[in-house]
Amino acid sequence: MSAAGSVVGPPVGDLVVRSAVLVDADGRHPDAWVAARDGLVVARGAGGGWREHARGAEVLDAEGALLVAGLVDAHTHGGGGSTHEDGPGAVLAAGAAHREHGTTRRVASLVSDDVDALAERLAEVADLVDDEPGLLGSHLEGPFLAVERKGAHDAGALVDPSPAAVAHLLRVARGTLRHVTLDPRRAGAREAVRAFAAAGVVVAVGHTEASSDDAAAAFADGARLLTHAFNAMPGLHHRAPGPVGAACADERVVLEIVLDGEHVHPAVAAVLLRAAPGRVALVSDSMAAAAGGDGRYRLGGLDVVVEGGRAVLEGTTTLAGSTLTLAGALRTGTAAGLPLPALVDAATAVPARALGLGGRVGTLAPGRAADLVLLDEDLAVRAVRPSARRAVSRPTARGAE
Known part of the structure; x- marks a missing residue:
């Protein structure tokens, strides 16, 4: 203690x-x-x-x-009342809140914003990484997302991934941009996938209307992750397998899942664990209320209301991240009858491998x-x-x- x-x-x-x-x-x-x-x-x-x-x-x-092993969260936006958009102190405070719940390594996820504003936040995270062992770098969940599948992102911030924007973000991150989520159907996405992957950034398909063919093409170009599978994308249909079907079919791809009982039903999580053994990563996708309490919060520039541990954009039923910790995800899974060893693997070794750190954590x-x-x-x-x-x-x- x-x-x-x-x-x-x-x-x-x-x-x-x-x-x-x-x-x-x-x-x-x-x-x-x-x-x-x-x-x-x-x-x-x-x-x-x-x-x-x-x-x-x-x-x-x-x-x-x-x-x-210490839990590894590849997708978290905050916790303990702090959100990563509020500066370096908030990034550290959110990490400390998750550490109390067993997450010893994490990536600081950032929601969509103006590219220059995101560049400032990437630089802030880069300044922290060398002195904070638990911080693995940053994750850009946007701004290269589909408006139709924006979820809890500001539609006005969503743009195409121009070569200039990609180069700028890579430059200011100084090698600490760990992964990026993008819609493979946006103009310039194919070139962006290749540029990010060549720089060592793990590319995730997400917040997209992509078909299975669109997603498979992105995986062929170097994408290796699916952001919160089933959420903010077409579902798994028997005649249109969508991004989830493409990811399950590609042994190189890891599928994130938010196992809080809200984002994905545990029975669907069980199907995914069987369909892609050793390739499912539990993530929290947590916002500031994780390890905290109900109330009113901000996620990027949007207002969020949390009631009964469920976070939604104010005035809507749209989920705005979660209030989950990874230890909570383990409890949700085992309560639904999922095997603990597979869940532990999904919260430790799998995300570490997905981030390129399997030999270290x-x-x-x-x-x-x-x-x-x-x-x-x-x-x-x-x-x-x-x-x-x-x-x-x-x-x-x-x-x-």
């Missing part, structure tokens, strides 16, 4: 966690232990083998709690950052021990990592 009432402990240095039930994609592993040195996992096993790693290290008895394997989260059987967060190790602060061109 750190401050009174906080589940977040000091950064991991030399630490052994023992007597845990480790949960990952391969299942539950009882009487498990993990050993870390200087913030990196060096060994793991079961039984009493932890003792040979205990000399000079802190030893934490998990007392049978569930042990998972997202699993408790030797050589990875020792981001450790202990959960009770009801999946309430008992303790969070983040690593101070950075996970490649600057994206590199695809194939270089």
Whole structure:
């Protein structure tokens, strides 16, 4: 424990966690232990083998709690009352709120705005990345989106991705633009997909009227992600499979899903986990009310009302992000009967791989950052021990990592 009432402990240095039930994609592993040195996992096993790693290290008895890798959120707009559009302090505050709920690595998502305004925010995030290990960079959810599928984005801010705009955004981000969501049907989108991908930015298809053929063409050009599958796009129809069908058919593509019981029914999430095993990433798509409470908020330039944990644009029924944390997504999924190992994988290793960081975070394997989260059987967060190790602060061109 750190401050009174906080589940977040000091950064991991030399630490052994023992007597845990480790949960990952391969299942539950009882009487498990993990050993870390200087913030990196060096060994793991079961039984009493932890003792040979205990000399000079802190030893934490998990007392049978569930042990998972730190949760990785590739799509979050804020939390704890703070939204990323409100400046560097708000970005850090939102990250701290999510860390209390087990998210040790996150991307700061930004909603659509004027390109110059977005450039300023990208520069602010870039200034934070090197000193904040949990911050993986930024995500532009727009402004290159379809007006017809704008969701909680300001229609007046939506534009085509001109080469000049793409170059400007890449320049000011200084290598910290982690991914970008765009509509592949906008003029100039094909060239933008290729330019972003060549710069090491993960391109996501989203907020679009794209057909399955449109989406497949974007994936062929280098897009590798589908932003919040099923939301703000055509559905999966038996004669028109749409972007979801194209993404499921392409083994290179990861599909985000917001598992809050509002955005996608858990039964549909179960179908997706079976259709694309190991390629579904849980994301929060959270706004400022995550880890907070009901009330009135802003998302970009739009007013949002949160009642009963459900966020909608004021005066409408349009969902405006979520109030979800990734630990909450695990609880929603297990309550619906989804298997915990698959859900943990979708909240850790899968998003890490999708962001190009699978060799650094997202699993408790030797050589990875020792981001450790202990959960009770009801999946309430008992303790969070983040690593101070950075996970490649600057994206590199695809194939270089």
